[in-house]
Amino acid sequence: MNCSSKEEEIYTPIPYNLEIPTLFTDKLIAPIIPTNNPLTVEGIALGKKLFFDTILSGDETQSCASCHNPTNAFTDDAQFSNGIDGDFGTRNSMPLFNLAWNFDERFAWDGKEFSLENQALEPVSNPTEMNSDWKTVIEKLQNHTEYPTLFLQAFGTLTIDSTLVTKAIAQYERTLISGNSKFDQFLLGETTLTSEEQNGFDIFMDEARGDCFHCHGSNNNPLWTDNAFHNNGLDSNFSDLGLGAITGDPADNGKFKSPSIRNLAFTAPYMHDGRFATLEEVINHYSEGLQPSSTIDPLMKKVNQGGVNLSSKDKADLKAFLLTLSDFDFINNTDFKE
Protein backbone atom coordinates (compact mmCIF):
# COMPACT_ATOMS: atom_id res chain seq x y z
CA MET A 1 0.00 0.00 0.00
CA ASN A 2 1.45 3.37 -0.99
CA CYS A 3 1.31 6.58 1.02
CA SER A 4 -1.61 8.15 -0.86
CA SER A 5 -3.73 5.07 -0.30
CA LYS A 6 -3.08 5.31 3.43
CA GLU A 7 -3.93 8.97 3.39
CA GLU A 8 -7.19 8.36 1.54
CA GLU A 9 -8.16 5.96 4.29
CA ILE A 10 -7.30 8.44 7.02
CA TYR A 11 -9.21 11.52 5.87
CA THR A 12 -12.93 11.34 5.43
CA PRO A 13 -14.45 14.77 4.87
CA ILE A 14 -17.51 15.60 6.89
CA PRO A 15 -20.70 15.97 4.85
CA TYR A 16 -22.26 19.43 5.03
CA ASN A 17 -25.93 20.27 4.76
CA LEU A 18 -26.88 23.71 3.49
CA GLU A 19 -28.80 25.92 5.88
CA ILE A 20 -31.76 26.59 3.63
CA PRO A 21 -34.25 29.33 4.51
CA THR A 22 -37.79 28.19 5.23
CA LEU A 23 -39.20 30.09 2.28
CA PHE A 24 -36.81 28.29 -0.03
CA THR A 25 -37.71 24.82 1.23
CA ASP A 26 -41.40 25.70 1.09
CA LYS A 27 -41.46 27.25 -2.34
CA LEU A 28 -38.60 25.88 -4.42
CA ILE A 29 -37.30 22.59 -5.64
CA ALA A 30 -34.05 21.35 -4.15
CA PRO A 31 -30.80 23.17 -4.89
CA ILE A 32 -28.36 21.74 -7.42
CA ILE A 33 -25.52 19.88 -5.72
CA PRO A 34 -23.53 17.84 -8.25
CA THR A 35 -23.09 14.22 -7.26
CA ASN A 36 -19.41 14.45 -8.15
CA ASN A 37 -18.91 17.42 -5.85
CA PRO A 38 -20.88 16.91 -2.65
CA LEU A 39 -20.60 19.59 -0.01
CA THR A 40 -18.21 18.88 2.82
CA VAL A 41 -17.00 20.97 5.74
CA GLU A 42 -13.44 20.66 4.52
CA GLY A 43 -14.29 21.36 0.90
CA ILE A 44 -16.20 24.52 1.77
CA ALA A 45 -13.43 25.77 4.07
CA LEU A 46 -10.87 25.17 1.37
CA GLY A 47 -13.04 26.92 -1.20
CA LYS A 48 -13.43 29.91 1.07
CA LYS A 49 -9.67 30.14 1.60
CA LEU A 50 -9.07 29.96 -2.12
CA PHE A 51 -11.79 32.53 -2.84
CA PHE A 52 -10.02 35.11 -0.71
CA ASP A 53 -6.46 34.15 -1.65
CA THR A 54 -4.51 36.31 -4.09
CA ILE A 55 -2.39 33.28 -4.94
CA LEU A 56 -4.78 32.63 -7.83
CA SER A 57 -3.73 35.79 -9.70
CA GLY A 58 -0.62 36.34 -11.80
CA ASP A 59 1.05 38.86 -9.53
CA GLU A 60 -0.77 37.76 -6.37
CA THR A 61 -2.61 41.06 -5.98
CA GLN A 62 -6.16 39.91 -6.65
CA SER A 63 -8.44 37.24 -5.35
CA CYS A 64 -11.98 36.30 -6.39
CA ALA A 65 -13.14 38.60 -3.59
CA SER A 66 -11.48 41.59 -5.24
CA CYS A 67 -14.38 41.76 -7.67
CA HIS A 68 -16.83 39.77 -5.52
CA ASN A 69 -16.77 41.56 -2.20
CA PRO A 70 -19.04 40.17 0.56
CA THR A 71 -19.95 43.70 1.63
CA ASN A 72 -21.36 44.31 -1.86
CA ALA A 73 -23.29 41.04 -1.91
CA PHE A 74 -20.25 39.58 -3.65
CA THR A 75 -19.98 42.09 -6.47
CA ASP A 76 -18.05 45.37 -6.48
CA ASP A 77 -19.05 48.99 -6.87
CA ALA A 78 -17.34 49.58 -10.21
CA GLN A 79 -18.99 49.67 -13.61
CA PHE A 80 -16.26 47.43 -14.91
CA SER A 81 -13.74 45.68 -12.73
CA ASN A 82 -10.07 46.06 -13.46
CA GLY A 83 -7.71 43.16 -13.62
CA ILE A 84 -4.21 42.84 -12.18
CA ASP A 85 -2.71 44.79 -15.07
CA GLY A 86 -5.21 47.61 -14.81
CA ASP A 87 -7.21 46.43 -17.79
CA PHE A 88 -10.97 46.67 -17.57
CA GLY A 89 -13.48 44.07 -18.62
CA THR A 90 -16.66 44.89 -20.52
CA ARG A 91 -19.21 43.49 -18.10
CA ASN A 92 -20.28 44.44 -14.61
CA SER A 93 -19.20 41.96 -11.95
CA MET A 94 -22.17 39.76 -11.02
CA PRO A 95 -23.27 39.42 -7.40
CA LEU A 96 -23.02 35.90 -5.98
CA PHE A 97 -25.79 34.37 -3.89
CA ASN A 98 -28.35 31.60 -4.12
CA LEU A 99 -26.31 30.12 -6.95
CA ALA A 100 -27.30 26.55 -6.10
CA TRP A 101 -30.83 27.42 -7.22
CA ASN A 102 -29.78 28.35 -10.74
CA PHE A 103 -31.51 25.26 -12.04
CA ASP A 104 -30.30 25.52 -15.63
CA GLU A 105 -26.74 26.01 -14.30
CA ARG A 106 -25.95 28.64 -16.92
CA PHE A 107 -23.75 31.25 -15.30
CA ALA A 108 -22.39 34.67 -16.29
CA TRP A 109 -24.33 37.49 -17.94
CA ASP A 110 -24.29 35.69 -21.27
CA GLY A 111 -24.74 32.16 -19.93
CA LYS A 112 -21.42 31.03 -21.34
CA GLU A 113 -20.46 28.92 -18.33
CA PHE A 114 -22.28 25.69 -17.55
CA SER A 115 -21.95 24.83 -13.83
CA LEU A 116 -20.34 26.75 -11.03
CA GLU A 117 -17.27 24.58 -11.26
CA ASN A 118 -16.67 25.55 -14.87
CA GLN A 119 -17.37 29.18 -14.16
CA ALA A 120 -14.53 29.31 -11.65
CA LEU A 121 -12.00 28.17 -14.23
CA GLU A 122 -12.05 31.18 -16.51
CA PRO A 123 -11.15 34.23 -14.36
CA VAL A 124 -7.76 32.79 -13.38
CA SER A 125 -6.43 32.83 -16.94
CA ASN A 126 -8.47 35.76 -18.26
CA PRO A 127 -5.93 38.49 -19.17
CA THR A 128 -8.28 41.25 -18.03
CA GLU A 129 -8.87 39.54 -14.70
CA MET A 130 -6.35 37.48 -12.75
CA ASN A 131 -4.10 37.00 -15.77
CA SER A 132 -2.39 33.88 -14.53
CA ASP A 133 -2.35 30.36 -15.85
CA TRP A 134 -3.46 27.21 -14.20
CA LYS A 135 -0.08 25.49 -14.44
CA THR A 136 1.53 28.29 -12.45
CA VAL A 137 -1.31 28.44 -9.96
CA ILE A 138 -1.21 24.70 -9.36
CA GLU A 139 2.56 24.80 -8.83
CA LYS A 140 2.19 27.56 -6.26
CA LEU A 141 -0.59 25.73 -4.46
CA GLN A 142 1.31 22.46 -4.55
CA ASN A 143 4.39 24.10 -3.01
CA HIS A 144 2.37 25.98 -0.41
CA THR A 145 2.81 25.08 3.23
CA GLU A 146 -0.91 24.57 3.91
CA TYR A 147 -2.80 23.81 0.71
CA PRO A 148 -1.69 20.23 0.04
CA THR A 149 -2.94 19.18 3.45
CA LEU A 150 -6.20 21.06 2.97
CA PHE A 151 -6.77 19.36 -0.38
CA LEU A 152 -5.99 16.04 1.23
CA GLN A 153 -8.60 16.68 3.89
CA ALA A 154 -11.18 17.91 1.40
CA PHE A 155 -10.64 15.53 -1.50
CA GLY A 156 -8.42 12.74 -0.19
CA THR A 157 -5.41 13.58 -2.31
CA LEU A 158 -2.27 15.62 -2.03
CA THR A 159 -2.21 16.14 -5.76
CA ILE A 160 -3.79 19.47 -6.61
CA ASP A 161 -5.31 20.27 -9.97
CA SER A 162 -7.61 22.91 -11.42
CA THR A 163 -10.60 20.60 -11.20
CA LEU A 164 -10.25 20.29 -7.45
CA VAL A 165 -9.61 24.01 -7.02
CA THR A 166 -12.81 24.91 -8.83
CA LYS A 167 -14.73 22.20 -7.03
CA ALA A 168 -13.71 23.70 -3.70
CA ILE A 169 -14.59 27.24 -4.78
CA ALA A 170 -17.96 26.05 -6.10
CA GLN A 171 -18.70 24.33 -2.78
CA TYR A 172 -18.06 27.58 -0.94
CA GLU A 173 -20.16 29.57 -3.41
CA ARG A 174 -23.11 27.22 -2.90
CA THR A 175 -23.18 28.16 0.77
CA LEU A 176 -23.73 31.84 -0.08
CA ILE A 177 -27.43 31.93 0.62
CA SER A 178 -29.38 35.15 0.97
CA GLY A 179 -32.88 34.72 2.36
CA ASN A 180 -33.35 36.99 5.32
CA SER A 181 -34.40 40.38 4.02
CA LYS A 182 -37.20 42.48 5.44
CA PHE A 183 -39.50 41.15 2.72
CA ASP A 184 -38.65 37.56 3.67
CA GLN A 185 -39.49 38.42 7.25
CA PHE A 186 -42.73 39.99 6.05
CA LEU A 187 -43.67 36.80 4.22
CA LEU A 188 -42.96 34.85 7.40
CA GLY A 189 -45.24 37.16 9.36
CA GLU A 190 -42.40 38.62 11.38
CA THR A 191 -42.72 42.25 10.28
CA THR A 192 -44.96 44.56 8.32
CA LEU A 193 -44.44 46.70 5.24
CA THR A 194 -44.99 50.41 5.05
CA SER A 195 -47.80 51.54 2.77
CA GLU A 196 -45.17 52.71 0.28
CA GLU A 197 -43.40 49.34 0.29
CA GLN A 198 -46.71 47.49 -0.09
CA ASN A 199 -47.72 49.72 -3.00
CA GLY A 200 -44.31 49.14 -4.54
CA PHE A 201 -44.81 45.39 -4.29
CA ASP A 202 -48.24 45.74 -5.89
CA ILE A 203 -46.71 47.68 -8.78
CA PHE A 204 -44.07 44.99 -9.15
CA MET A 205 -46.78 42.33 -9.39
CA ASP A 206 -49.24 44.29 -11.52
CA GLU A 207 -49.16 43.34 -15.18
CA ALA A 208 -50.61 46.75 -16.06
CA ARG A 209 -47.93 48.73 -14.23
CA GLY A 210 -44.52 47.32 -13.35
CA ASP A 211 -45.06 43.74 -14.53
CA CYS A 212 -41.69 42.85 -13.06
CA PHE A 213 -42.75 39.44 -11.74
CA HIS A 214 -42.67 37.60 -15.04
CA CYS A 215 -38.86 37.77 -15.05
CA HIS A 216 -37.95 38.63 -11.48
CA GLY A 217 -39.88 36.18 -9.33
CA SER A 218 -42.47 36.84 -6.68
CA ASN A 219 -43.44 35.96 -3.14
CA ASN A 220 -43.69 32.41 -4.49
CA ASN A 221 -40.25 32.46 -6.05
CA PRO A 222 -37.87 33.85 -3.44
CA LEU A 223 -34.95 33.79 -5.86
CA TRP A 224 -36.38 36.97 -7.39
CA THR A 225 -35.07 35.99 -10.79
CA ASP A 226 -36.01 33.50 -13.47
CA ASN A 227 -32.31 32.97 -14.19
CA ALA A 228 -33.23 33.26 -17.87
CA PHE A 229 -31.99 35.53 -20.64
CA HIS A 230 -33.89 38.53 -21.95
CA ASN A 231 -33.38 41.61 -24.04
CA ASN A 232 -34.80 44.26 -21.71
CA GLY A 233 -34.66 47.08 -24.22
CA LEU A 234 -31.39 48.72 -23.32
CA ASP A 235 -30.24 49.33 -26.89
CA SER A 236 -31.53 49.36 -30.43
CA ASN A 237 -28.10 48.42 -31.76
CA PHE A 238 -25.95 45.98 -29.84
CA SER A 239 -22.31 46.58 -29.07
CA ASP A 240 -22.42 43.43 -26.94
CA LEU A 241 -24.41 40.49 -28.32
CA GLY A 242 -24.68 38.77 -24.94
CA LEU A 243 -26.26 35.32 -25.23
CA GLY A 244 -26.24 35.66 -29.01
CA ALA A 245 -22.46 35.58 -29.07
CA ILE A 246 -22.55 32.27 -27.22
CA THR A 247 -25.33 30.50 -29.10
CA GLY A 248 -24.67 32.04 -32.49
CA ASP A 249 -28.42 32.56 -32.86
CA PRO A 250 -29.29 36.10 -33.97
CA ALA A 251 -32.56 35.75 -32.04
CA ASP A 252 -30.44 35.74 -28.85
CA ASN A 253 -28.61 38.97 -29.64
CA GLY A 254 -28.84 41.51 -26.85
CA LYS A 255 -30.09 39.00 -24.31
CA PHE A 256 -28.56 38.86 -20.84
CA LYS A 257 -29.34 36.98 -17.67
CA SER A 258 -31.99 38.46 -15.40
CA PRO A 259 -30.15 39.20 -12.17
CA SER A 260 -31.86 38.68 -8.85
CA ILE A 261 -33.35 41.84 -7.42
CA ARG A 262 -32.25 40.83 -3.94
CA ASN A 263 -29.63 43.06 -2.37
CA LEU A 264 -29.86 45.88 -4.89
CA ALA A 265 -28.90 48.28 -2.11
CA PHE A 266 -25.42 46.77 -2.21
CA THR A 267 -24.90 45.96 -5.87
CA ALA A 268 -24.86 49.24 -7.83
CA PRO A 269 -24.16 49.97 -10.61
CA TYR A 270 -26.74 47.97 -12.53
CA MET A 271 -27.20 46.05 -15.78
CA HIS A 272 -24.68 43.84 -17.56
CA ASP A 273 -22.59 46.87 -18.43
CA GLY A 274 -23.17 48.78 -15.23
CA ARG A 275 -24.67 51.68 -17.14
CA PHE A 276 -27.10 52.71 -14.44
CA ALA A 277 -25.61 54.14 -11.26
CA THR A 278 -28.84 54.26 -9.27
CA LEU A 279 -32.08 52.39 -8.85
CA GLU A 280 -33.91 55.49 -10.02
CA GLU A 281 -32.15 55.19 -13.37
CA VAL A 282 -33.13 51.53 -13.59
CA ILE A 283 -36.78 52.27 -12.90
CA ASN A 284 -36.76 55.18 -15.34
CA HIS A 285 -35.41 52.86 -17.99
CA TYR A 286 -38.36 50.47 -17.68
CA SER A 287 -40.78 53.35 -17.35
CA GLU A 288 -39.69 55.59 -20.22
CA GLY A 289 -36.38 54.43 -21.66
CA LEU A 290 -37.03 51.21 -23.58
CA GLN A 291 -35.30 51.00 -26.92
CA PRO A 292 -36.90 48.92 -29.69
CA SER A 293 -35.01 46.14 -31.41
CA SER A 294 -35.82 42.93 -33.19
CA THR A 295 -35.03 40.81 -30.13
CA ILE A 296 -36.59 42.93 -27.40
CA ASP A 297 -38.56 40.71 -25.06
CA PRO A 298 -42.32 40.77 -25.67
CA LEU A 299 -42.73 41.31 -21.93
CA MET A 300 -41.32 44.81 -22.46
CA LYS A 301 -44.61 46.59 -22.97
CA LYS A 302 -45.45 49.87 -24.67
CA VAL A 303 -42.02 50.10 -26.23
CA ASN A 304 -43.19 52.75 -28.66
CA GLN A 305 -44.07 54.88 -25.64
CA GLY A 306 -40.74 54.09 -23.98
CA GLY A 307 -42.28 51.78 -21.40
CA VAL A 308 -45.01 51.54 -18.82
CA ASN A 309 -44.85 55.24 -17.80
CA LEU A 310 -45.04 54.96 -14.04
CA SER A 311 -45.95 57.99 -11.98
CA SER A 312 -43.34 59.59 -9.73
CA LYS A 313 -45.12 58.19 -6.69
CA ASP A 314 -45.20 54.69 -8.16
CA LYS A 315 -41.51 54.91 -9.00
CA ALA A 316 -40.63 55.92 -5.47
CA ASP A 317 -42.79 53.19 -3.99
CA LEU A 318 -41.34 50.58 -6.33
CA LYS A 319 -37.88 51.54 -5.15
CA ALA A 320 -39.03 51.32 -1.54
CA PHE A 321 -40.23 47.77 -2.16
CA LEU A 322 -37.02 46.78 -3.95
CA LEU A 323 -35.00 47.90 -0.96
CA THR A 324 -36.99 45.59 1.33
CA LEU A 325 -35.09 42.78 -0.38
CA SER A 326 -31.82 43.97 1.18
CA ASP A 327 -30.35 41.20 3.31
CA PHE A 328 -28.01 42.77 5.84
CA ASP A 329 -27.43 39.44 7.58
CA PHE A 330 -26.05 38.15 4.31
CA ILE A 331 -23.51 40.88 3.72
CA ASN A 332 -22.45 40.82 7.38
CA ASN A 333 -22.29 37.05 7.75
CA THR A 334 -18.85 36.29 9.15
CA ASP A 335 -19.08 32.72 7.89
CA PHE A 336 -18.82 34.09 4.39
CA LYS A 337 -15.91 36.41 5.07
CA GLU A 338 -12.19 35.98 5.18
Place this chain on the structure above:
Amino acid sequence: MKKFALILISSVLFFTACNKNKLDCCVFPETVTVTLKFTHNWDGTPITATDFNDFKFTTENGELVSIEKLRYLVSNITLDSQIKNYNLINIGENTDLEINFTDINQGTNNLKFTFGFADADNTDGIYQDLNSVSFNVPEMMGGGYHFMQFDGKYKDTNNEDASFNYHAIRAVDMSDTNNLIFEDTSFEVDLGTVEITNNAIVEVKVNIAEWFKNPNTWNLNELNTVLMPNFEAQKMMSANGKTVFSLGDIN
Protein backbone atom coordinates in the same frame (compact mmCIF):
# COMPACT_ATOMS: atom_id res chain seq x y z
CA MET B 1 -39.73 -40.80 -6.18
CA LYS B 2 -41.35 -41.19 -9.60
CA LYS B 3 -44.37 -39.32 -8.38
CA PHE B 4 -42.19 -36.45 -7.09
CA ALA B 5 -40.32 -36.23 -10.41
CA LEU B 6 -43.59 -36.13 -12.33
CA ILE B 7 -44.88 -33.25 -10.22
CA LEU B 8 -41.59 -31.38 -10.66
CA ILE B 9 -41.60 -31.81 -14.44
CA SER B 10 -45.24 -30.77 -14.65
CA SER B 11 -44.55 -27.67 -12.59
CA VAL B 12 -41.62 -26.67 -14.72
CA LEU B 13 -43.64 -27.14 -17.90
CA PHE B 14 -46.54 -25.16 -16.47
CA PHE B 15 -44.53 -22.17 -15.38
CA THR B 16 -42.30 -21.99 -18.45
CA ALA B 17 -45.23 -22.28 -20.82
CA CYS B 18 -47.32 -19.77 -18.98
CA ASN B 19 -45.52 -16.56 -19.89
CA LYS B 20 -47.21 -13.29 -20.63
CA ASN B 21 -47.15 -13.78 -24.38
CA LYS B 22 -48.73 -17.19 -24.40
CA LEU B 23 -51.76 -17.23 -22.23
CA ASP B 24 -53.50 -20.37 -23.33
CA CYS B 25 -53.41 -21.80 -19.86
CA CYS B 26 -54.00 -18.76 -17.66
CA VAL B 27 -55.16 -15.19 -17.84
CA PHE B 28 -52.91 -12.30 -16.89
CA PRO B 29 -53.97 -8.76 -17.70
CA GLU B 30 -51.52 -7.49 -20.31
CA THR B 31 -50.16 -4.04 -19.52
CA VAL B 32 -48.18 -1.79 -21.79
CA THR B 33 -46.41 1.55 -21.79
CA VAL B 34 -48.08 4.51 -23.45
CA THR B 35 -46.41 7.81 -24.26
CA LEU B 36 -48.50 10.87 -24.92
CA LYS B 37 -46.62 13.01 -27.38
CA PHE B 38 -47.69 16.62 -27.79
CA THR B 39 -46.96 17.88 -31.31
CA HIS B 40 -47.59 21.45 -32.36
CA ASN B 41 -48.74 22.93 -35.60
CA TRP B 42 -50.20 26.04 -37.16
CA ASP B 43 -53.17 24.86 -39.19
CA GLY B 44 -51.23 21.75 -40.13
CA THR B 45 -47.75 23.25 -40.51
CA PRO B 46 -45.55 21.66 -37.85
CA ILE B 47 -44.04 23.96 -35.21
CA THR B 48 -40.96 23.31 -33.13
CA ALA B 49 -38.59 25.62 -31.29
CA THR B 50 -36.72 26.20 -34.55
CA ASP B 51 -39.77 28.01 -35.91
CA PHE B 52 -39.68 30.58 -33.12
CA ASN B 53 -38.55 34.18 -33.48
CA ASP B 54 -39.66 34.42 -37.06
CA PHE B 55 -42.69 36.15 -38.55
CA LYS B 56 -43.99 33.10 -40.34
CA PHE B 57 -47.53 32.54 -39.12
CA THR B 58 -50.70 34.49 -39.87
CA THR B 59 -53.67 34.63 -37.55
CA GLU B 60 -57.27 34.25 -38.66
CA ASN B 61 -57.59 38.01 -38.33
CA GLY B 62 -54.63 38.52 -40.65
CA GLU B 63 -51.84 39.51 -38.29
CA LEU B 64 -48.39 38.15 -39.02
CA VAL B 65 -46.92 36.74 -35.81
CA SER B 66 -43.60 35.54 -34.44
CA ILE B 67 -43.69 33.11 -31.53
CA GLU B 68 -40.99 33.74 -28.91
CA LYS B 69 -42.14 31.79 -25.87
CA LEU B 70 -44.86 29.22 -25.46
CA ARG B 71 -45.38 27.07 -22.43
CA TYR B 72 -48.64 25.70 -21.09
CA LEU B 73 -49.90 23.44 -18.39
CA VAL B 74 -52.09 20.37 -18.61
CA SER B 75 -53.35 18.63 -15.49
CA ASN B 76 -55.30 15.56 -14.43
CA ILE B 77 -54.04 13.72 -17.48
CA THR B 78 -56.11 10.59 -17.47
CA LEU B 79 -55.57 7.39 -19.40
CA ASP B 80 -57.22 4.14 -18.41
CA SER B 81 -57.50 4.46 -14.65
CA GLN B 82 -54.26 6.35 -14.26
CA ILE B 83 -54.01 10.05 -13.57
CA LYS B 84 -50.91 12.23 -13.85
CA ASN B 85 -51.19 15.38 -11.77
CA TYR B 86 -49.81 17.97 -14.17
CA ASN B 87 -47.24 18.66 -16.83
CA LEU B 88 -45.72 21.96 -17.99
CA ILE B 89 -45.00 21.79 -21.70
CA ASN B 90 -42.39 24.23 -22.95
CA ILE B 91 -42.05 24.25 -26.72
CA GLY B 92 -39.20 26.78 -26.86
CA GLU B 93 -37.13 24.79 -24.39
CA ASN B 94 -38.31 21.51 -25.92
CA THR B 95 -39.09 20.13 -22.48
CA ASP B 96 -41.86 17.87 -21.19
CA LEU B 97 -43.48 17.39 -24.56
CA GLU B 98 -44.08 13.74 -23.65
CA ILE B 99 -45.93 12.14 -20.78
CA ASN B 100 -45.31 8.48 -20.02
CA PHE B 101 -47.78 6.03 -18.61
CA THR B 102 -46.74 2.56 -17.55
CA ASP B 103 -48.91 -0.44 -16.73
CA ILE B 104 -51.75 0.64 -18.98
CA ASN B 105 -54.24 -2.11 -19.73
CA GLN B 106 -54.58 -3.11 -23.33
CA GLY B 107 -57.89 -2.38 -24.93
CA THR B 108 -60.05 0.66 -25.21
CA ASN B 109 -59.06 3.52 -22.94
CA ASN B 110 -60.38 6.99 -22.49
CA LEU B 111 -57.90 9.86 -22.77
CA LYS B 112 -58.56 13.28 -21.32
CA PHE B 113 -56.87 16.11 -19.50
CA THR B 114 -57.53 19.59 -18.20
CA PHE B 115 -56.00 22.63 -19.84
CA GLY B 116 -54.57 24.60 -16.93
CA PHE B 117 -55.65 23.87 -13.38
CA ALA B 118 -59.25 23.49 -12.32
CA ASP B 119 -60.03 25.65 -9.30
CA ALA B 120 -59.64 22.73 -6.90
CA ASP B 121 -56.03 22.26 -7.97
CA ASN B 122 -55.14 25.89 -8.54
CA THR B 123 -53.84 26.62 -5.06
CA ASP B 124 -51.41 29.47 -4.71
CA GLY B 125 -47.75 28.58 -4.30
CA ILE B 126 -48.06 24.86 -3.56
CA TYR B 127 -46.22 23.45 -6.58
CA GLN B 128 -42.51 23.91 -6.01
CA ASP B 129 -41.49 23.06 -9.56
CA LEU B 130 -43.89 25.61 -11.01
CA ASN B 131 -42.78 28.25 -8.50
CA SER B 132 -39.19 27.55 -9.48
CA VAL B 133 -39.91 28.47 -13.10
CA SER B 134 -42.02 31.51 -12.16
CA PHE B 135 -45.35 30.25 -13.47
CA ASN B 136 -47.34 31.93 -10.72
CA VAL B 137 -50.25 34.34 -10.89
CA PRO B 138 -50.04 37.35 -8.55
CA GLU B 139 -51.95 37.04 -5.31
CA MET B 140 -53.79 40.28 -6.11
CA MET B 141 -55.42 38.36 -8.94
CA GLY B 142 -56.32 35.42 -6.78
CA GLY B 143 -53.01 33.63 -6.98
CA GLY B 144 -52.56 30.16 -8.38
CA TYR B 145 -50.79 29.52 -11.65
CA HIS B 146 -50.76 30.51 -15.26
CA PHE B 147 -52.38 28.08 -17.63
CA MET B 148 -50.31 29.33 -20.53
CA GLN B 149 -47.64 31.92 -21.29
CA PHE B 150 -47.60 32.63 -24.99
CA ASP B 151 -45.39 35.58 -25.87
CA GLY B 152 -44.42 36.91 -29.22
CA LYS B 153 -44.62 39.78 -31.65
CA TYR B 154 -47.04 40.73 -34.38
CA LYS B 155 -47.02 43.26 -37.18
CA ASP B 156 -49.39 46.04 -36.21
CA THR B 157 -51.49 48.14 -38.56
CA ASN B 158 -48.42 50.25 -39.36
CA ASN B 159 -46.44 47.09 -40.07
CA GLU B 160 -44.35 47.78 -36.98
CA ASP B 161 -43.31 45.07 -34.55
CA ALA B 162 -45.50 44.99 -31.46
CA SER B 163 -45.58 42.62 -28.49
CA PHE B 164 -48.29 40.25 -27.40
CA ASN B 165 -48.54 38.36 -24.12
CA TYR B 166 -51.33 35.83 -24.58
CA HIS B 167 -51.33 34.64 -20.99
CA ALA B 168 -54.19 32.39 -19.93
CA ILE B 169 -55.16 32.22 -16.26
CA ARG B 170 -58.31 31.72 -14.22
CA ALA B 171 -60.50 34.65 -15.25
CA VAL B 172 -60.82 37.32 -12.62
CA ASP B 173 -63.04 40.38 -12.67
CA MET B 174 -61.04 43.03 -10.81
CA SER B 175 -63.43 45.92 -11.28
CA ASP B 176 -63.93 45.90 -7.51
CA THR B 177 -60.55 45.06 -5.99
CA ASN B 178 -62.21 44.36 -2.67
CA ASN B 179 -64.53 41.83 -4.22
CA LEU B 180 -62.80 39.84 -6.92
CA ILE B 181 -65.05 37.66 -9.04
CA PHE B 182 -63.53 34.49 -10.44
CA GLU B 183 -64.54 32.19 -13.24
CA ASP B 184 -62.83 28.87 -13.74
CA THR B 185 -61.57 29.12 -17.31
CA SER B 186 -59.64 25.89 -17.29
CA PHE B 187 -61.36 23.32 -19.47
CA GLU B 188 -61.42 19.62 -20.00
CA VAL B 189 -60.04 18.20 -23.21
CA ASP B 190 -61.67 14.84 -23.84
CA LEU B 191 -59.88 13.14 -26.70
CA GLY B 192 -62.22 10.18 -26.62
CA THR B 193 -61.21 6.57 -26.65
CA VAL B 194 -57.92 5.18 -27.87
CA GLU B 195 -57.39 1.55 -28.78
CA ILE B 196 -54.20 0.31 -27.15
CA THR B 197 -52.96 -3.04 -28.35
CA ASN B 198 -49.27 -2.76 -27.54
CA ASN B 199 -46.70 -0.28 -26.28
CA ALA B 200 -47.79 2.89 -28.02
CA ILE B 201 -47.11 6.53 -28.73
CA VAL B 202 -50.30 8.53 -28.78
CA GLU B 203 -50.04 11.87 -30.51
CA VAL B 204 -51.89 14.86 -29.10
CA LYS B 205 -52.06 17.46 -31.83
CA VAL B 206 -51.99 21.09 -30.75
CA ASN B 207 -53.08 23.60 -33.37
CA ILE B 208 -51.79 26.91 -32.07
CA ALA B 209 -53.67 28.87 -34.73
CA GLU B 210 -56.90 27.91 -33.01
CA TRP B 211 -56.05 30.19 -30.09
CA PHE B 212 -56.72 33.07 -32.47
CA LYS B 213 -59.59 31.63 -34.41
CA ASN B 214 -62.55 29.77 -33.11
CA PRO B 215 -65.12 30.87 -31.97
CA ASN B 216 -63.49 34.26 -31.36
CA THR B 217 -61.48 35.78 -34.16
CA TRP B 218 -58.67 37.37 -32.19
CA ASN B 219 -57.57 40.87 -33.13
CA LEU B 220 -54.04 41.34 -31.80
CA ASN B 221 -54.25 45.05 -32.52
CA GLU B 222 -56.90 45.24 -29.81
CA LEU B 223 -55.98 42.39 -27.48
CA ASN B 224 -52.23 42.08 -27.15
CA THR B 225 -50.76 42.76 -23.71
CA VAL B 226 -52.06 43.06 -20.14
CA LEU B 227 -54.58 40.31 -20.79
CA MET B 228 -54.25 38.65 -17.38
CA PRO B 229 -56.59 41.13 -15.66
CA ASN B 230 -58.91 41.23 -18.67
CA PHE B 231 -61.92 39.15 -17.58
CA GLU B 232 -63.54 39.01 -20.99
CA ALA B 233 -60.29 38.21 -22.79
CA GLN B 234 -59.68 35.28 -20.46
CA LYS B 235 -63.11 33.85 -21.23
CA MET B 236 -62.44 34.27 -24.94
CA MET B 237 -59.12 32.42 -24.59
CA SER B 238 -60.87 29.60 -22.80
CA ALA B 239 -63.49 29.35 -25.53
CA ASN B 240 -60.86 29.35 -28.27
CA GLY B 241 -58.75 26.77 -26.47
CA LYS B 242 -61.40 24.11 -26.75
CA THR B 243 -60.59 23.46 -30.41
CA VAL B 244 -56.82 23.58 -30.01
CA PHE B 245 -56.28 19.94 -29.04
CA SER B 246 -57.11 16.82 -31.03
CA LEU B 247 -56.12 13.19 -31.16
CA GLY B 248 -53.39 12.36 -33.65
CA ASP B 249 -51.72 9.16 -34.71
CA ILE B 250 -51.32 6.13 -32.50
CA ASN B 251 -48.18 4.13 -33.22
